[in-house]
Amino acid sequence: MTALSSENCSSQYQLHQTSQPLDGNCLLVLIILGKIILNILTLGMRRKNTCQNFMDYFCISLAFVDLLLLVNISIISYFRDFVLLGIRFTKYHICLFTQIISFTYGFLHYPIFLVAYIDYHLNFSKANFPFKCQKLFYFFIVVLIWISVFAYVLGDPAIYQNLNAQNVYSYQCPFYVSIQSYWLSFSMVMILLMAFITSWSEVTTLVQAIRITSYMNETVLYFPFSSHSNYTVSSKKTLLPKFIVCFLGTWLPFVLLQIITLLFKVQIPAYIEMNIPWLYFVNSFIIATVFWFNCHKLSLRDIALPVDPFVNWKCCFIPLAIHNIEQIEKPISIITC
Known part of the structure; x- marks a missing residue:
């Protein structure tokens, strides 16, 4: 396993890199499917009527993003090579989408921890919104976090260069481990x-x-x-x-x-x-x-x-x-x- 060079990534997102065969699309689909099943089981085992805080809303959004990733890579894996809306999709896009999701997930740990802590801390004050307004506020915060992190990942020059550095015809697909999680x-x-x-x-x-x-x-x-x-x-x-x-x-x-x-x-x-x-x-x-x-x-x-x-x-x-x-x-x- 080789670490990303300091020239490509700053210390704020030191992510480790390894490689897996790009042809192992079926294995990747099974891994994502297993994760989705685990997510569903966890949501099913929780106490009912607990969707009253930021973390619950974000967990639901994470389950949705995982499902969206599974659908995308499954379609690409099945059709292999096709054109949609003038864009040609190949098996390489399975690797590309997974890399983008990995970078995005890798940067979410600190923001989620911080926002969840602030949310619970405010519960001890009297600054609570009406229930409907509170749900809209949580929904807005979750959407804002996803958009912000996606925009950061896609707009950061170092990450963009690292994604473009992968050879389209290579049989190696790197994946990343978040230093935030560690x-x-x-x-x-x-x-x-x-x-x-x-x-x-x-x-x-x-x-x-x-x-x-x-x-x-x-x-x-x-x-x-x-x-x-x-x-x-x-x-x-x-x-x-x-x-x-x-x-x-x-x-x-x-x-x-x-x-x-x-x-x-x-x-x-x-x-x-x-x-x-x-x-x-x-x-x-x-x-x-x-x-x-x-x-x-x-x-x-x-x-x-x-x-x-x-x-x-x-x-x-x-x-x-x-x-x-x-x-x-x-x-x-x-x-x-």
Whole structure:
């Protein structure tokens, strides 16, 4: 695998390059099809009626772009050589479209992370729009991000020269790995590791005492409340181990996958790496981060907690707000570790 030369790409988008046979169009179609199936399964497993934030709208748009890419390369792969609207399409355009999508996906990680964080942070203020206006606002932001990144990729001279440098008759098709994805994954894993090391004893105690209980017709994890403690909702030290347990309880396999990928320096093409499971993993991490930094503003009575499609963060706060939950709802089972 050879890295893109510094003359062709600036440090802002250092993307790694490798090659695969251009004739392996069938394999590429199968890879994209598998990714689409994974996206559909992930969207189907999420909690219903959670399309209330920016990340959900972007995930839907990503599924649409993946489907559009699959349709395009499938048509070109089937007809091989044809003319449409005065433009001649050959099997080389399969490689070209995939490269453009890879570059585009590679630049999306930081903007998506930043916008999602701002979106959740604003949920703790009173600057909320009416629901219909909010949906239109999210739709506009998603479209704006896609157009901006596409325009940047197609308009950047270094990327344009790199795309044109590929020989049309070559049997090698390069694909790219985003450096943004690497550093984002590295940062999240390191933060989780430091958080776990900082509160590993509290995490161990919680895991040993966790109960599954029913609250408001939902099954939640119950962290027993000590009547002799001075825990409050605003205590970051108290919430941190509970966040770790909730987060790892849902995403531990994904965290281990990130660690393996980082340790062995696995180079995953950007058109595969940017997927809906990855985005929901980042989404849960962002929600936990926003909760932790704004824990002094949390109030179950006044603020509706942002809905996570996969993690029920409310179980981190219920024991702090309802000390007699054991008398209200009888635990349905106990987990012992």
